[in-house]
Amino acid sequence: MMGPEMPIGRFEDLAEIYGGEIARWPEGEREAARALLAAHPERLSPRLANAAQLDRLLDLAPAQSVDAALLGRLIAAAPQASGAARRWIAGLGAALGLSAAAFAGVLVGVSLAGHAQPAAVAPVVTAQIAMGRADSPITAVDVSTDLQDALEEGSEL
Amino acid sequence: MASDGKDPDETLLAGVGRGDPSAVRALLDRRLPRILALARRMLNDAGEAEDVAQETFLRAWKQARSWTPGQARFDTWLHRVALNLCYDRLRRRREVVTDTPPEQVDTGPAPDAGLMRADLSKRVEAALAALPARQREAIVLCHHQGLGNIEAARLMEISVEALESLLGRGRRALKASLADLAGAGG
The missing domain is CATH 1.10.1740.10 (RNA polymerase sigma factor, region 2, helix turn helix motif)
Structure with a gap:
């Protein structure tokens, strides 16, 4: 079903406002615009082509590639599965002279044996192992800290 | 939408x-x-x-x-x-x-001698930067970020009509400042 007819002036305005691709115009006006274009191609096609020239120039405005260091900082600062539990593991493991990963392994064993332990620890350790990161450095970054705090905290562990 | x-x-x-x-x-x-x-x-x-x-x-x-x-x-x-x-x-x-x-973009040397893509890119970036911030915001949201007009207007806390006004003025200004590059966008 055809929508309301579009005045030629509105078509020309839309090309100037939204550019040369009707697909990027307001959804509710596209159908009428296409119908109008089909009826007056010789007049309206050049308007679209003209607007598309500016679109192509705009596409040249540089974006920016994501720097690996930025990505790394953001991953390090992201919420982690129970930061408190990670700190607890790292701290207690260090006190016992074990690496964090080794101590995490001990905790898994204890957990599987059904002995009591802090409730939050098992999921964290399980997650570490599931991620294949049981031997990676444990970083304790709380979600509420800002990046600086997070990085400082991480470097202390 | x-x-x-x-x-x-x-x-x-x-x-x-x-x-x-x-x-x-x-x-x-x-x-x-x-x-x-x-x-x-x-x-x-x-x-x-x-x-x-x-x-x-x-x-x-x-x-x-x-x-x-x-x-x-x-x-x-x-x-x-x-x-x-x-x-x-x-x-x-x-x-x-x-x-x-500066209100006007430095158009630099005559561009018809085959501008490299990087030069074109700089020219376009400078022309965008010279726009009033709200016009630039409207163009970046609608053209580059691909937001629909309703979403962009809501984000900018303005009406769709006001958004269209910003887009129209912004694009006209860009067209004027980049007029010498017509046809250079590939």
């Missing part, structure tokens, strides 16, 4: 809130380049764009556990935060730089 359907980021955001590293990575892969590009085009400065993108996501991490689905799309929220941070920086620039910024 913007407000219809489920937020495509909802599941990933829930994963981020639970501390799922794969969700963090996936969300960053999906949204960080967009936010970085937005900031770059608003600020015309790579370092500042990176700072804005970083701060935007640090705020997102803080929100992740308490995010309430259905209130706003996460992508829209990210855009709003990033734009606010961009405007903070633009305001600071105005306070630091006492000179009036």
